[in-house]
Amino acid sequence: MTASSAALGSRRTVVTTALAFVRRNGWTVALVGLLVAFLAITKLLQPNYGPAGIQGLAISILPIGFAAVAQAIVVIAGGIDLSVGSIMALASVTSAVLMLNNDDLFGVGVVIFVLLLGLAVGAINGALVVVTKVPDIVVTLAMSFVWAGAALLILNTPGGGAAPWLMAIISGPLGSPWLPKALIVLAVIVAVVWIPLRRSTFGLAMYAIGSSPLAALRSGVPMARSKIVAYALTGFFSALGGLALTATGGVGAPVPGSYTLQSVAAIVLGGVSLAGGRGGVVGPIIAVIILALVRTDLFFAGVDPNWSTAVQGAILIGVVTFGSLVAMRKVRA
């Protein structure tokens, strides 16, 4: 083979690969388009929206961003976790109580401890689902009360404190003023965990048990183990969400808030099938940003905040319906 034909071949491969990427990640690509559209609308409504706005946006979405990744992982593996918000609360108060009046090094230890706590709590959820065979939605709903109660036992009003370095990690820009540190932290942490996971056999197993449990069993996938690990990872990212709550608020937040249902909304908008086996974590993160922007835009447009949640719901249904219609047409064609 000559050098030029090799170059031609590789160029063609690049084009095919790019096309295949777009085809495979059509939903995510479309979400990026939607995100750009909403950013443009924001700029129109609020002409002086700039680095400060982006900064605020990035910090405000950090906890729910982690929560969406947490939910995405377990849903891809064919489950669901309604205790994400409660685990976040538990992680938040644990970190805030332990970090208060302690030095930086201890704070690092606390972060590691809280992440391990998240893994353990998630593994307990998963083990209960696997062992009791009670539907996951019931188990995790019940456990959400347990973890929320535990959080309130540790701290019954917002309090404690965050290590200054933890708050410093996520505030301010890095390099360009348009690049908030909070966004970088989210991207780096998710990339460091997700990319190796996605490429590992375990990552395949996770998609397999979500996509078709019977085929997975027949392919020799260790079903119970894979499910428990998926729940543990969800606990891990929920704990990251809790740490983000502490870091962004400066105190521990013992009440779970609406993070659980918001995380479900985000993954649905983000292209993760609730039936399992399909989607990734990039889509849900973009979906989180879009949902936050919708709220900002409606606020700038002077819409009553109570209406704006209804509008968010309508957008969710509209986008997902549109997506299913497109998918259906593709199948027919």
Next chain:
Amino acid sequence: MTVVAPELLLNATDVAKHYGAVVALRSASLAVRPGEVHALMGANGAGKSTLVKILTGGVRPDRGTILVRDRPFVARSPAEARRGGVVSVYQEPALIPDLDVRSNLRLTQSPIEATRHWLAELGLPELSLADLVRDLPLASLRIIDLARALAIEPDVLLLDEMTAALPANLTERVLEVVGRQRGTERSVIFISHRMIEIAAVCDRATVLREGETVGVVDVTAGSENRIVALMLGDIASDLPARVAAVAASANRPADVRPRLSARNLSVGTKLSDVSFDLFPGEVLGVVALEGQGQDELFDVLSGSERPSSGEVQVDGAAASFRHPADAIRAGLVYVPADRAEALLMQRSVRENIALPFSTRFGAWGPIDLRSEGQKVDAAIKTLQIDTRAASEVRRLSGGNQQKVTIARWVAGGIRTMLCFDPTRGIDIGTKQQIYALLRDLAAAGTAVLLYTSELKEIQLACDRAIVIFRGRIVAEIPVADADEPTLLRAAYDLKPDAVMPEELAAETMSAEAAGAEAAVADAAVGAVASQAGSGGTQ
């Protein structure tokens, strides 16, 4: 590698499995030599699928020993079965729909290059490993599954209806590759409803009947007859034959219009060009081995699926069903084999029976409880339903549940009933009541279409029978001739008294090979099969 080849590669002896009081396997044995292709045969309910589940790790036997290469074989999961040396290709491909082919291979740690090699051998050299499994046709998935299994190089490869859903050109490649395993160190257990394939690639056949191994046959010319005979056993029927079977078709006036007609019905590749008439007052039996297209036929007639071509006519007028409710309005009611599909298990017998006609007449208004009660009581009486546990249908026996499914239609008045294996898993007494009921309904002018997996039911309940094989009607048999041997031979598409000589079987294979297109090859099989039919009588 083993230094000394063992006498038997797989040796299962006295394997038994009970589910409660039901005996699925009484005492099965299966001995597979190294380098042979071994057929596993048995009629419906013979225990074949239970034995397959035991070998693939889905079910644990109550008793018996299984040795693979003289080592005890214990499998609690398909993964363990694979480690024990038995790899299966299932009827439903074991591939993850949301992963691409390469990821599926990685998931099972299958060697990629070897799989590619087998894909090419099996007639799919062009397949891209980057394709998403969801987007591939079923036939390709089955080939990928097989290629992956071959690449693992298992001691025993178990192929369960491998050639079903494959076009003829791929079938031919599969048989060729399977045949190549002969004389190697490995073996294949081959399960197929197609006698022609058994004759083409198998060395020996083990036949199961009523949960027991009743014989092992060397597959040679004419062994089909021996296999069929073994599958049937002595037909000492435990059910009394229907007396005074006056075939309604015999004295049907010429001007009677069919209640239901199928005209050239096709559904994808599962059902092709099926036409028949169902007259008022007759029970028409449908006979088919598993998965020959009967499910699709009933789905179309009951309005759950739309045909890809052809027409359904009700009382001579073309009908098109978008929904089961349309079929019910046209008078076609459906009794499925699985009662859970038809009944509200937590509700009472009364509500279940009343459901179809209350929703029809009552619309949104209040339900006329008095008239409903009368109808329900009449139906319960007609069907002799045991109402001691009437408050929740799920507490009834299977037989009584099935009676409730029938009763709900009888109570509302009935014109045409489609019964899909209605006596599956029902005790003999209730079975007889159901046959009698079907006869009574027919006598009252109802048209009944009855698919049954129990061949002896045909002579007990039907006036005539049509036989479906690979999606086509291959025979119509009047009830007088519809004894079990005839039906079973017809269901395997063996012509009466035909013996397929080996050279003809070989010719069939080469005829298939010559046909470039699936359809062409299909026609060739048909031609040779009928040739075999005429040849055998000489």
